[in-house]
Amino acid sequence: MAIYSCNISNVSRAKGSSACATLSYISAEKIRDERTGELYNYGREQRVIEVATMLPAGAPQEYEKAERLFNSIENFEKAENARTAKKIIVALPREFDLDMQSEVIREFIEKNITSKGYACTYAIHHDKDNSNPHCHILIANRQIDSKTGKWANKRKMEYALDDKGERIPLIDKSTGKQKVDSRNRKQWKRISVESNPMDSRETLKDIRISWAEVCNKRLSQDKKIDHRSYEEQFKDKDLKLIPTIHEGYEARAIEAQGGISERCEYNRQVKSKNNLLRQISEELKQLSGQIKELVQEKGAELNERIGNLLRRRAVIKSAGRTSDRERTVTSAGGFAEETADITELISSARNGITDSTAKEENSRAERADREAERERLNRERERKAQERKLQLAREREEYEASFRDYGPSL
Known part of the structure; x- marks a missing residue:
């Protein structure tokens, strides 16, 4: 079954990371970092199935080589x-073969990365039994200017706005008036703002959503993936599933060698519990639907009987225009039949109410009995605890008294 996983993180110098080191890891190639002179070589070529670099419009051709x-x-x-x-x-x-995996990755990158002016390199990894196919995408964290082919600025100057969304004037403290430049143009307050979309929460959220959308176009209905957390998926369904944890390569390697990884075992237990929760939720849903259908069926039946009664009443009323003798006979017979039906409906409703009341009273009685039994057990538990406490106190007193009795003779 397809699973959703899309993890996004930074390559940061503050944490000792390097884009060149990361490139070497995902591509299994020797990469030299020109800035530090360090050569990286992580090996494990057998896991790397495909490596490619994708560039935005206007990027220098030399960037097709990932190391450059x-x-x-x-x-x-x-x-x-x-x-x-x-x-x-x-x-x-895992439902996708290699060609489909490559197709999905390239579509995802074109939609979310290169079309936004970013260059990247991706690497598709498989393990021995293809139980964990995944893809690493390394993105240069700065857009490329399509006109110049150079790295673009990450920040830009914009007008500062007040609470009403209007520009804030620059005030000359000496005059109290708005400043003007040499051409007598009014001056407004400006601020430096982040202009690198890849660092915004909105972009990262869109990327997570997009990965699910691109995959789901090629997955059957019962295997579609969802970018939302369990809490988000089931917040309106009173179903709270337990989140799994990341297993990682080492945990899966332990399992592949016949061992049991704590992380994998934890996920197995979580999945078992979640399946049980889904099953219970589905059964409750089915029961709710059956109850709703039953109510609708009984309601329709009752409405039909009331409609028949109203139609009969209309017939009886129209018969009132006949002779007195006919009116007497018809009315007596008609009203007798109508009264019998109404009496039957009232009796049926009363019996239903009586049954519901009896069930509710029984339920209340059962709850009261359980509560009384609980209180009795609590009182019994407290009584025994008190007796035990007194017994221990007496034993301690006797024990101390025995020492007092033998004290003078020692």
Whole structure:
């Protein structure tokens, strides 16, 4: 069954990370970091199935080589705490073959990354039995200017706005009036704002949603994935599923060797409990539907009988226009029949109310009995505890008295 997983994180110098080191890890290639001179080589080529670099419009052709692309961004960023790249790891549905996996990844990247001016390299990884196919996407964390082919600015100056959404004037303290420039143009307060979409929460949320959408176009209805958490999915259904935890390569390696990983075992238990919760929820849903159908059926039956009674009454009233003798006979017979039906309906309703009242009273009585039994058990428990306390006190007193009795003779 397809599962949803889309993890997004930063490659940050502040945490000792490097875009070149990350590139070496996902591609299983030797990569030298020109900024530090360090050579990275993580190996494990057998797990890497496909590696490719995708560029936005206007990007330099040399960036088609991933090592050149990420050395360029590493050299461009000067801050010690620079976030030079973004990492995205997505779980690939096992229902997809390699061609479909590649197709899904490229569509996802074109829609969310290169079309927004970012360059990236992706690597599809498989394990031995293809139980964990996934893809690493490494994104240079700065847009490329489509006109110049150079790295774009991450910040820009914008007008500061007040609570009403209007520009805030720059006031000359000496005059109390709004400042003007040499051309007598009014001056307004400006602020520096983040202009790198890849660092915004909205963009990251859209990326998570998009991954589910791209995959679901190719998955059957019963295997579609959902980007929402369990809490979000079932917040209106009174069903709170337990979230699983990330297992990781080491945990799966333990399982592959015949061992039992704590993380994998925990997830198995969670999945079992969640399946039970879903089953209970589905059964409750079915029962609710059956009750609703029964109520509608009984309601329709009652409405039909009332309609018949009203039609009979109309017939009896129209018969009132006949002779007195006919009126007497017809009215007597008609009203007798109508009265019998009404009496039957009232009796049926009364019996239903009586049954409901009896059931409710029985339920109340049962609850009262359970509460009384609970109180009795609590009182009995308290009594025994008190007796035990007194017994211990007496035993302690006797024990201490025995020492007092033998004290003088020692």
